[in-house]
Amino acid sequence: EAQVTQNPRYLITVTGKKLTVTCSQNMNHEYMSWYRQDPGLGLRQIYYSMNVEVTDKGDVPEGYKVSRKEKRNFPLILESPSPNQTSLYFCASSSADRGEKLFFGSGTQLSVL
Amino acid sequence: AQSVTQLDSQVPVFEEAPVELRCNYSSSVSVYLFWYVQYPNQGLQLLLKYLSGSTLVESINGFEAEFNKSQTSFHLRKPSVHISDTAEYFCAALNTGFQKLVFGTGTRLLVSP
Numbered sequence: 001e002a003q004v005t006q007n008p009r010y011l012i013t014v015t016g017k018k019l020t021v022t023c024s025q026n027m028n029h030e031y032m033s034w035y036r037q038d039p040g041l042g043l044r045q046i047y048y049s050m051n052v053e054v055t056d057k058g059d060v061p062e063g064y065k066v067s068r069k070e071k072r073n074f075p076l077i078l079e080s081p082s083p084n085q086t087s088l089y090f091c092a093s094s095s096a097d098r099g100e101k102l103f104f105g106s107g108t109q110l111s112v113l
Numbered sequence: 114a115q116s117v118t119q120l121d122s123q124v125p126v127f128e129e130a131p132v133e134l135r136c137n138y139s140s141s142v143s144v145y146l147f148w149y150v151q152y153p154n155q156g157l158q159l160l161l162k163y164l165s166g167s168t169l170v171e172s173i174n175g176f177e178a179e180f181n182k183s184q185t186s187f188h189l190r191k192p193s194v195h196i197s198d199t200a201e202y203f204c205a206a207l208n209t210g211f212q213k214l215v216f217g218t219g220t221r222l223l224v225s226p
Contacts, residue, residue, distance in 0.1 A: 004156075035216075040122070042203060042218035043157075090156055101147070102214070104156030 002027050006091050006105035013081055014113050021076045021108050023091035029103070030096040032074040033058070034066065036087040037107075043090065049074055050096075081112040115139060115208045119217035126224055128196055134189040134220045136178075136204030145207040146187040148178055151219075152200045160202070163187065174198075199224045 004025045013019055025032065033048035035058075045058030049068040063085055065077040074093075078085060088109050092102040118137045126132050138144060145164050149157040161172040168180040178189045187204060204217040 040218060042119075043216040045214075092157075101159035101162065102149075102157070104158070106156050107154075 004105040012111045023074045025093040029093035032093045035090045086112045117217035123221045129193045136187045138206040143209045147205040149203045
């Protein structure tokens with residue numbers, strides 16, 4: 001089954017404690033992206049990757065890091081989380097043809113205390 | 114910069130009534146347009162898309178959207194809604210020149226009996 005898998009689904013942490021949210025896709029997609037969803041603001045892109053070892057900033061990259069060492073994985077790293085990073089995070093992937101749809105993961109609800 | 118505007122944050126309707134969710138985009142170049150749906154506690158799923166050709170596009174569950182270039186709109190309509198259509202709907206635009214997908218802030222459709 002074609003899918004994008006994110007883990008964990010829920011995460012509660014404290015300010016400053018490094019964390020990683022994993023994302024994996026089984027569709028051999030070139031393009032992967034991270035979004036955060038906040039009430040009234042919709043989805044905002046954090047980082048994206050066009051292929052292995054190719055990453056670039058989205059609209060709200062501050063406080064986040066990503067890596068793309070393998071085609072299937074695109075982890076999101078928060079080196080020193082802060083309360084304003086409390087949000088719902090989604091990973092998505094698609095083929096290189098950007099007219100094709102994005103496949104989304106189920107989301108990670110992060111709370112930073 | 115390209116933007117997508119969804120003027121209505123919430124649209125309450127009764128079951129079997131018609132509904133229109135509005136979406137306007139700003140772009141001076143070619144765009145692809147999408148509607149995504151997010152059911153409670155799930156990721157986003159593609160509902161329908163406009164790439165080229167016929168300006169009226171339809172989904173498998175009765176929704177349709179019409180691309181109107183002169184009004185830069187891509188409104189989503191359904192002639193008779195069901196309780197199961199309760200979800201959040203996101204309009205998105207991809208600027209084919211810059212290959213950047215931009216989401217609107219979402220419209221929550223609330224269908225009551």
